Amino acid sequence: MNLSINPFRKSTKAANNTDTVPVVDPSWGSLSQTPPGSPGRSLQQIAEERQKKGQTHPPTSSNSWKNRKPGLTYASSTTALILENRPPHLPAKNPEEQQKHVLEYQEMIRGAKKKEVRDHKKQLKELEVRLRHEDGVQMHLQTWQDEILPNWETMKNNKKARDLWWQGIPPSVRGRVWMLAIGNELNITPELFEIFLLRARDRIKYISDLDSDGESEEAQAGSLEDSVDVIKLDIARTFPNLCIFQKGGPYYDYLHSVLGAYACYRPDVGYVQGMSFIAAVFLLYLSPPQAFHCFANLLNKSCQLAFFRLDQQVMHAYFATYEEYFQENMPRLYEHFQEQKLTPDIYIIDWMYTLYIKSMPLDVACVILDVFFRDGEEFLFRTALGILRHYEEVLLQLDFIQIAQFLSKLPSQLSSEDLFQSIEEIDMHNQKRFKEVLAGHLAQALTTNS
Template sequence: MVTSAFSARNERYKLCHCVLTSLYIKVCLLYSVYTSTHQNRLADRGNKISVSSLKIAHSLSWLFCLVRSLFPKKQREPKGPSQNVPGWKLFGKVPARESAPKDSRTIQQVAGTSPTQPQQGRRKNLEFEPLSTTALILEDRPANLPAKSVEEAQRHRQEYDEMVAEAKKRELKEAQRKRKEMKERFKQEESIANAMVVWNNDILPNWENTRNTRRVRELWWQGLPPNVRGKVWSLAIGNELNITPELYEIFLSRAKERWRSFSETGSETEADDGASLADRESSLDLIKLDISRTFPPLFIFQKGGPYHDLLHSVLGAYTCYRPDVGYVQGMSFIAAVLILNLEEADAFIAFANLLNKPCQLAFFRVDHDLMLKYFAAFEVFFEENLPRLFNHFQSSNLTPDLYLIDWIFTLYSKSLPLDVACRVWDVFCRDGEEFLFRTGLGILRLYEDVLLQLDFIRSAQFLTRLPEDIGSDRLFACIAAAPMLNGNRKWSQVSSSKQKKT
């Protein structure tokens, strides 16, 4: 029954719908005829409107609105974005297409070809897929532009072939360079492994008998293997001061007490070592300040790094051990290099003995007279080996103290890359202070052509901030080409003669 009642009501609704539709059409026709007729009458009567005419127009307009309200205009549903129209998806506002992705050829044809463009206008039989903007020179022009001439197309093809050939040549050259570097790296690693076996099995067990032999000195010049470097440095530097690990702990305890006292009271009391109050306070402040500046790219000596406290301890213990020297800027780099290769107590022993050498003691005590004598001795060999650059520096008033002080204070560990500086340290431990000044001559020889073109300011800036791409082999080749000979006199003889002069 429910179904039959619903069907009857549906039939009545359809009948009413048809009647009202017919009525709506008639009213529309009547209204349009009356409107046109009424407009003609207005023109004939001089735009005079009667009351009856207004009533009839009002009734028809009301009836028209009533019928139209019975059949509201169907609202159009918002049309979603076409899934077939190509376009760009900007900021996620356009939903992703559900159709299969198109390749670059299809995208170029859809975007660059008009719908009316004839199919024969498209290039067929493509030999490659354009993947970059350099390939666009081979594409045909749009239909609304003049076509390429044969000569222009050939020229574009030739230019593109030249670009491809040049790119292939660069890639081949880069691949060859990488293969060469890899080959040299493997060769170097193999050489280091072989040298490590020789040092561990033959040289170190018989150190006193083999250290000055020709074979050992040649191996030394080539660079020490990293795993034996610290041991060789300790043996070469020696321990003339007879410092023991227990002595290091004693001076470290004293340093910690002073730091604690200074942090609590804000001032230091006068100690029995005879050092002045100002010297000790400045030394402690410099230690804290310089540690953060020590090899910053490594991030291991800065606050929170694994070697920060260790470096602070070694420098603080040395300040208490040598209050007459205290802490001087540059010491942190020397101590850091030793810490990277030795244990804590061994690093302190090597550090104290290394700074006790005559050259280092003169510089870290800031003995100006003795430092000037070292500079004078260096200039003798500078003029002997590099006369053109020596005369250029003389005319520019560029004296050795402007660049040598920084090199000697840090033993080149700040000025050179760390691996190159460690190789300089290898031979420095073998030859002593002479090799420090010979390394300086090697750097000047390496950059002689560059320095000859620079004035005083630029030369000083260049030497205080050397290029970071210094290779150890190139540098040591220049060092080998700078013998420390002045006639028949060696470095020790020239340096002694300069120091004897008052």
């Protein structure tokens, strides 16, 4: 936008003359520029002319005022209303008040211009960062394609590969890297996916037939396979802004297929709310059989199984481990959470169920997944502490409800660079490693409940 033209001003002329404003012909459109050669008139003259015409009320787009005063023109902006006269049933402005309003209006315009300049500079800076990031991704892509992927077993733990991994995997090779990093301990094949996909469709038809025949819920409660029937309800809440996953979108059936097949493949787990976000992200980079491969193997990890099966003992051991590192790294914030009685289960469970995908910008969540698939469950809890470190000063000012709401949906301005800088500041190897601390809490939990 050209900063020299202000859509809110009544005139660009007579900048130093504060006691006159130009008369605007409505035919000059929304920019409200003064026709060449139009003389300026004093505020008193304009007020008298408007009173003779019966147009003493500020022009407005309100239907009620248009009905009362037909023929009134619209104000060019709500900011400019300060220059208008009062309605006839109110005392008229005196010259001092009119002059004051002119000065206030000019101050508003100056403020608007300054804000516009600031916003423009911010946009240019963000563009520069984005272009620099894209250039870096392109350079990294060549390294991934030419050096790392062809020599995966020897390069995956190489320092160069790990450094690039920490910065985020290029989107064009992300799916391939995820499949290699997650592995296939369950020996999932495309044929196995098709088998359980057919079973899921049969199960949905069976449940639909029971509902139409009026069968009781007890008749349907044989296994968690029946959770396939609620998948479609949860898909509608998955990335509602990405229409591709909504009913009628190209990925709706893919997402339904992966989740339905998994519910039948693991009837001991079934479908749990939150799984749809994980499966949806896999589908952004992989075909449905490949997404099922990654999804099933990922949810077979001990941490994910514990949360999705609601294994209370194991979950409490993870929470105790997390709190131990929380207290070591951020004692002041830890004490604040204790005072507010904010326990980890209030915000950690949602993060574990959706792997942060629901709570932060999608591009940042994908970089979190990149490193999580490499480093394992420890990185999930290190990320949680990194989030708290990043927003520590903000969280210290909030109460219980405000903290819970804030952590459930992090600011959209969060960038992966800023978050990973905070994650790097978290020390989880000061005395004992994560697995050792977790093992100790697991043993204590089993002893307590035996």
